[in-house]
Each structure stands twice: as structure tokens, then as C-alpha cells.
Amino acid sequence: MADDAENTLILTLDTGPVTIRLRPDLAPGHVERIKELAREGFYDGVVFHRVIPGFMAQGGDPTGSGMGGSKKPDLKAEFSREPHLRGVCSMARSSNPNSANSQFFICFDDATFLDNQYTVWGEVTEGMENVDALPKGEPPREPGKIVTARIAADA
Numbered sequence: 534m535a536d537d538a539e540n541t542l543i544l545t546l547d548t549g550p551v552t553i554r555l556r557p558d559l560a561p562g563h564v565e566r567i568k569e570l571a572r573e574g575f576y577d578g579v580v581f582h583r584v585i586p587g588f589m590a591q592g593g594d595p596t597g598s599g600m601g602g603s604k605k606p607d608l609k610a611e612f613s614r615e616p617h618l619r620g621v622c623s624m625a626r627s628s629n630p631n632s633a634n635s636q637f638f639i640c641f642d643d644a645t646f647l648d649n650q651y652t653v654w655g656e657v658t659e660g661m662e663n664v665d666a667l668p669k670g671e672p673p674r675e676p677g678k679i680v681t682a683r684i685a686a687d688a
Contacts, residue, residue, distance in 0.1 A: 540564065541685035542571060542655065547678050549663035551639075552685075553622055553655040560611035563624055563633065563654040568684055570635055575603055576682035582672045588644060590667050591625055592679060593636035597672070602634030611652045617644040620657035620664075639664050 540555040557564040570576060581592040582599050594601040610630040617623060617640050625636035633652060641664070657664065667677035 538686035538688075539684065542567060543681075543683050543685055543688065544576075544660075545680040545682075546660075546663050546667065547680055548666040549660060551660035551663050552658050554658045555655045556615070556653065559613045559615050560624075560652045560654040562608055563611055563652050566605065566608055566635070567637070567654060569605075570603060571682040571684055572687065574681075575635065576679045578678060578680070580672075580676035580678040581667050582676055583638075584667050584669045584673055584677070585641075585671065586669050587642050589638040589640050590664055590677075591636060591638040593625070595635075597676065599636070599672075602636060605634065607631060608633045608652075611654075612649045613653055614649065615653040617647040617651070617653065619643065620661050621653055622655035622657065623647065624652040624654060626651065641665065 542553040544551040555564045579595055580597045581590045582597050583591040619642055621640045624633035625638050626633040668675055
């Protein structure tokens, strides 16, 4: 599956490249949304507005406030037993389980208390050190950002 360019997301952060293996086997609807938004250039220039050491880095909100999303409809939850471990990519949402839209987070560490409550859609396979290097804060004073988000098949 590592050679599956259609299911590989390349985030170029201002700290360096991050390769994410998408998991349509776990969350087909969420993977489809991530690919759609990446192909539209939605994530380009979007910041990581919430970066908590030892927990996760959250981004995907074009307003940078943590309150925004895409104009597309919210997604139905696709919770799985996949554990939230270092490098796991999962969808952010409000208290409504079916409210994921465009915001996501990447776990820095074990966050298994989130299991079965958030939709896991991928995992970092390369470049986790570039996620680790993102400026910390809620929000960071000078947030790190996604320069580009591309599907490897389109590169």
C-alpha cells in the first residue's frame, strides 16, 4: 500500500515535507474529502492553529481560528478501532460526531483516549520530524503552515 500514489498525501509544511498514507480501508468518505480538498488547493497556505506538545498538531481551517471549514457538507463519522498513536492523522470535529469537515490533527504521541471518537484517515510514513518542528501554542504566535497539499498521483 506504500506504493499507492492515489492514496498518498504529501504535505509540504514550512518546516519540511510530510508523507501520509491515506486509509480508505478505515474511512473511505474522509479520505475522499481530504483528496478532494487537496486537489482543489484548499489546504495550501492553511496554518496549524493548535499545536499541543505531547498531544497533537491541528490544522485545516482556512480562517486559522479553529472555527472554520470548507463549504462542503459535514461528514458522517467513520470511527474505527484504529488506535491514535504517534503519526496517526485523524479528523477534528465539534461535539457532534458527524461534524468533521476539513480540520484534522496529527498525533505527536499516544492519544488512545480518542479511539472510537474521532475518524482516523491516515498515518505519517515520512517527515514526522517536520510535524514535531511546528511552532507550539493555541494558537502559536507564528503558526506553521501547509505550503502545499498534494496527492502523489497528481505530482
